Structure formats: C-alpha cells, structure tokens
Amino acid sequence: MKANYRSLTLLLLTSLLFTLLSGCSSLGASPWERDLLAKPEMSLNANNLDLSLDDHIYFSKEGTSGGRGFAGGGCGCN
C-alpha cells in the first residue's frame, strides 16, 4: 500500500515537472526586464542566514527536514 502510494506520488510529481517544463518556453522575462528579479530580496533564498538558522531549529524539533535544500543536518540536535 505504502509502495503504491509512493509510486503514485512520484508519477504525479514527474508529470507535473514535465508539464511545467513544456509550458516554460512561453514564460519568462527578457534580459532588459530583469530589474525586479535582479534585486537581492527577489532571490529565492534571500536572507539565507534566516533560512539556515530556521533549518537548524526545525531539524532539531520536528520529524522532517530538507525540501528547499539537502535534508542532512550534520548535528546531534537533541
């Protein structure tokens, strides 16, 4: 049951990825339209120290880690 669920999730995610990729060519901004995206605060990992401190807290306090980046925490974190 669990294996089926996992396969289904993987299949859905893969389909989503390919759908997104096929639609990607019509999306985007021209190089001269990147004034807003070029702002440091528009970076997907803006305030990366906040994210790294939060990752450490949640890795220590919850049963799940990773997603945005690698899941490994590299600490005992009791």
Next chain:
Amino acid sequence: MQLIKSEGKKNGKRKTGKKAKAAHVTSTLLAASCALLGNPTIADDWEFDTAIMYYSEGDRVSALEGIVQAKKTFKNYREFSAKFVADSLTGASANGAVPQAEPQTFTRPSGNGQYTSNAGETPLDDTFKDTRYQLNLQWSQPLSERYIGSTGIQFSTEYDYLSVAVNGMLGRYFNNKNTTINMGVSYASDTIDPVGGKPAALSDLVIDNGQFSSQEAFNTAFADSRESSSDTKTTLDWVLGVSQVINRKWITQFNIGLSEVSGYQTDPYKFVSIVDDAGIAVRHLHESRPDSRTKQSFYSQSKYHFKNGIWDASYRLSNDDWGVQSHTLETRYRFLLSQNRYIEPHIRLYQQSEADFYTPFYNEHETLTDFASADYRIGKLNTYTIGIRYGMKLSKGREYGLRLEYYNQTPQDAGKTAPGALSTLDLYPSVDALVVQFDYHF
C-alpha cells in the same frame, strides 16, 4: 536549491512622478546593459553576512547561535563562500518518559549521578549542554554559457557528534536563462559518541534506588546496558529542482528530494516508559529506531514582486518509510516601507503524522516490538511559527535586520488510551519558544 545568482544590487532613493519614471527607465536600461554586455572582468570585494540568534524554550532548552558568512566573487562569475557557525545549547530536554503523580528519579546519561523530575510534569533531562562548531566551504562557477557547477564541504563538531559532508550541484539554463534545472547530491558521514556510551536497544535504564550493594555493582549493571562506545550514520541526499521565471515580477521553484539515511538514528538519551494497569511507570527502556530511513520530499516556492511589497510562499510535502508524513506551509510578505526600510511578517504552519514505532508509553502486558520511541518530535505533531523581521539598508551596501519569532509545538494524542493515574496527567504538553535575531551585512 537555487543556483541563479542575483545580477544586481541596490536601487537609489524613492522618487515621484516623472523622476520615478525616469529612474525606472534608467534602472531597466542598466539591467539590460548589464545582462547584454556583462562585465566578467570585474571582481567584487568580500561580502560578509553575520547573524546572532537567541532561542529559548523558557524552562527547557535555550541556544545561542552565531554565524559569519564571507563571500567573494572572482573574475568570470566564479564565487567562493565560507560559513562559520558556533552554537551553544543548555537547558532541559524531554527524556521521553511519562509524567507521574510523584517525582521520578533518572540516572544521568553518563551514569554518574541522578536527576529528578517534578511531580505531574514531563520528565526533563537537565544535563543537556553542548557547544557546536560548523564550517562550510563552497565554490561555484559557470562551466559554460549554459552550465553552472558548485561543490562544497561541511564539518560540524560537538561533544558527542561529528559530521563531515561533501556536496556537488550542477545547473543548466534554458529559455534565455528563464528556466534553470538543478541537480544536487550530498553525502554526509556522521559519528555519534553518546555520553556514557551507546545504550543497548530497548535495554532497561539502570537506576540506583538503593538496591545495589556497592557503587561497583551499579557501575557493572550500568555498563551492561551499554552496547558500544560509539556508532556511525551516513546520509545520501539527492535534489532535483527547476526554477522558472514566470514574468518580470514572478519567479517559482519546484524541488524533488530523496534522502537515504543509513546507520544509528536512535536518540541515545531518550526513553520509553512501561506502565502498569494503574498507570504507574515500572521501568524505562532506552528507545530504539530503525537503522535505515528513506525520505522523499516535494517543495515548491513562489515569489512575487508587488508595487510596494514582495510575497514569498512555499509548500513542502514530505514522506518517509518510518511513516512520518508532513505538510509545511510558509509565507512571508515584505512591506517595502521606503527604498531602504522594510518590515516582513512571517507565518509557518507544520503538521506531521507519527512514526509507525512511535508510542507515548508501553503497557506492561504489551508485546515489545523491535523499535519504539516516545520522542514527541517523531510523534503526531502540529507546530506554528509567527514572526516579524525589520530591515534597513545603510550606505555602502551595508544592511542590518532584526527578527523576532514565536514558535509553538503542540504534540497530538496518537490515540493510545492512558491507564489509571496516567489518564489524569498531560502526556502531550505543548512547547513554546521565542527567537530573537540580529543580523548585519557589510
């Protein structure tokens, strides 16, 4: 995971009317000329990001963590970054045993001495104290016009734990750099060296209640409950990601992650209580977790630039073969108060199901399974965070920020009926934490 680098820096002061329009045209032209011409020969100076954070759970754990991150961009967009982290943890941590109407005595992890829990309260191990140091070194550079690569190492050391990890990432640009596909892998090798040695799985906690004829007799019994002095664990992480620019104001990201953890994953300082029909804890066992864990995750993030604000929203779905499935929703909205100041509220909601082997306690007549843990962190759990960040940009690219967060963990009843006196006690107390952080960029 994101390999796209910011291509610009700061804008000027706020202007109105025609001036604003002119400034917009100028910045657009500037961005365009930078993108079209590039200037790969210019090397930037070092940039530093520093932060100090204080985390406190009140009567439980408190931590002080400091980070210094240095980054330098060399010719041809090659970049080196180094990050040093130091944190100090003190306080008390729930040891997994059930609360009782009477105070309970536990042996310290080292075997030397005891600690006593308060009547009616979750037993806390107050011997918890550690200092950790971490160093990350990362190098990234374009490999060709369409490819970017990155590689790094990480060391982390604390009194009872050592971790060494290496990582590598490869990104490819498509559609005029509007689409980036990234693939990353990380391998970590950890050594766990528990205080007092590694307890044998599901062995009884040896407590000196006066039944031993001598200290030596206790020491022998304690040593018998230990399997070895240390153990190891390896983690192999894979991440496949796509980031996509939707339009001038909108960027998104999707990641799929796979994590294979192999080796010792038990918490050597946690117990599972065995209670009788009256709800009295008669023994405490050292917990035991499987030595392999496979986790999958899906992560999506979207960022949108409104006229006077930036909205960041993300969702993560995670699932593993321990039975822990979680949903995480997170959002931030940066109100741009002026060109140099912002205020950013933050909300995070998290929900997880319990691991298959999670049990808040064992009944005396229950058959023990191979694995058992009463650690609420792998139990059924809801948490939420609300916070706010204030930031101000100063001259010469300097910037400071202040952050305040409130974090609440509310363990949920996993559906096990508490016998006798245990039913009147709180088996799932919530934990509140406060986070204060100051950061400075220069």
